[in-house]
Amino acid sequence: MDSQAGLSLGLNASMQSSPAGSSTASHSDNSFALDLNYKSNSNSKSNVSHSLAWCLTPEKQPENNVVVVVKKREHEEDEDGVVDGEEEGETINFMGRTVCVKRKIEECLQSFPVKRVAVADSKLSVSWGNQPLSVADPEIHGIMQKEKLRQFKGIELIASENFVCRAVMEALGSHLTNKYSEGMPGAKYYTGNQYIDQLEFLCCERALNAFDLDSNNWGVNVQPYSCTSANFAVYTGLLNPGDRIMGLDTASGGHPSHGYYTHGGKKVSAASIFFETLSYKVNPLTGYIDYDKLEEKVVDYRPKILICGGSSYPREWDYMRFRKIADKCGAILMCDMAHISGLVAAKEVASPFEYCDIVTSTTHKSLRGPRGGIIFYRRGPKPRRQGFVLNHGDDSTYDFEDKINFALYPSLQGGPHNNHIAALAIALKQVATPEYKAYMQQVKRNAQALAIALLRRKCRLVTDGTDNHLLLWDIAALGLIGHPLIFLMSKRLSAASRFPGNSRFPMIFPMQSLSVSVTSHLDLAVVEQVFDPKSKSTPAMTSRGCVEDDFEAIADFLLRAAQITSIIQREHGKSCKDFIKGLENNKDIFDLRNRVEAFGSQFEMPGFTY
Ligand SMILES: Cc1ncc(COP(=O)(O)O)c(C=O)c1O
Secondary structure, eight states, X not given: OOTTSXXXXXXXXXOOSSSOSOEEEEOTTSEEEEEEEEOSXXXXXXXXXXXXXXXXXXXXXXXXXXXXXXXXXXXEOOTTSOOTTOOOOEEEXXXXXXXXXXXXXXXXXXXXXXXXXXXXXXXXXXXXXXOOHHHHOHHHHHHHHHHHHHHHHSOOOOTTOXXXXXXXXXXXXXXXXXXXXXXXXXXXXXXXXXXXXXXHHHHHHHHHHHTTOOTTTEEEEOOOSSXXXXXXXXXXXXXXXXXXXXXXXXXXXXXXXXXXXXXXXXXXXXXXXXXXXXXEOBXXXXXXXXXXXXXXXXXXXXXXXXXXXXXXXXXXXXXXXXXXXXXXXXXXXEEEOTTTHHHHXXXXXXXXXXXXXXXXXXXXXXXXXXXXXXXXXXXXXXXXXXXXXXXXXXXXXXXXXXXXXXXXXXXXXXXXXHHHHHHHHHHHHHHTSHHHHHHXXXXXXXXXXXXHHHHHTTOOBGGGSOSSXXXXXXXXXXXXXXXXXXXXXXXXXXXXXXXXXXXXXXXXXXXXXXHHHHHTOHHHHHHHHXXXXXXXXXXXXXXXXXXXXXXXXXXXXXXXXXXXXXXXXXXXXXXXXXXXXXXTTOHHHHHHHHHHHHHHTTSOOTTTTO
């Protein structure tokens, strides 16, 4: 047992946004200090700081049990905040602030009543704490093994998904999940966060580095549990309830977290429930964003936040045009780069950072990190550029940082998931390497190869191609319009489908239950493997080592699945029930499944030896 770890007592008396707060420092002689700093009132002279010194002494006891002896001494700082005998803390510069992350111990001056804690002293605690999953819970283990096999044998084309490496998995499944650490790094609510602070500072530093950002101009929050939470934290921090937001329509490839309500007016996303939202659309004929219409709408609607970025847009975003449009009504320009953040980091698509005020992202799509969200915000003095305002209000300095951080915690979230933050830091380190750049270049080449392969097979693609990692296959052109299967696949095919009424995404919510009830069907699973939601994207299979030729083969699978679908519909009828019946004992589907699985199983799966 590591006797330096494991004792953490006390809370800060107040939550401060300043980097002060509580901290502990361990020492090789098994003692450490716990500092409780708090302001008793607004007068800085009356700051009071208590320093509790603890000594941990492991002692061998009969029967080989380890006990921990705890001793305590408490005393008060003088008016200048200096504790007798206390050495200087270790300070680092983070985002322009000097932050104390570690303090040296002080002597234990007085002994404290001994407390004995037996560790690992019974068979019960050993068996409870150290069983492998397969023994502790065979049922869950069994399901997980099946999912592992499914991932291994499948062809994953969902644009939202990727495969993380072993190091990321190790961090995710680690002891870091044990620690509570609400608050920003350096100002945590609980004690015992000296290492967690180090992790989070490092993660923030790597996040800025991955996107080539100067910490004088950009800050980052790596705590969001998801990109939906990240987006909502931005709205909560910067808007009042009822203020206006504009984002790309969900049916045009936007994301519900940018505002979504049904044609009947039912507000679906919290962005629409608590704020007013209006969407802009792609041109139904070209599939490109209609910037002129967008401008007209923005000038009329005057949103406080204008959002660019989406879930299924295969082309470059014209950030400069968005900036000009946002400036026409003084809107904050936010980019949700969830899908393309990996490409942005690798400089394989245009960067939103030049023109946007806020940039959010998921961390698990092309970025290839753990599941979560991230928020970048401008900080420091507002740049004044000819032609662009890049500022809001009269102040000369951005005020996003405190508002967004406070909105995320304590307004919306509790303790950050430290295992996630460590895993994200690992992924972000990789993102800054030449190997990751090469990976992203291959992702793009593979997307081009898939697009060309489908076009060569007379398929129609929305916008006729792609500039990034995903492409939209217009299956309406194959005569698959309007059939229940298409709706069934609207979850599976979503972004790649075109529906009557120029809507690409019309039934995503209603159909979710239908597709869930049907996904257990063995044969349909084959079709789903090929026709996956938001599909036809290349990051996941590129992570498994697929190159251009492999995507040529994948194009064949896609087309074959579409042909079989079409035949079953013709032979068995139009309803979903008929279609499912038609799948039963269907030899073509059976053959296709075998071929898909044989193909998928050829490729290595990152992290699966773990
Ligand atoms: C553009 C965009 N924003 C936000 C999200 C939501 O991310 P999360 O699932 O982490 O909430 C997605 C997910 O697909 C997305 O595509």
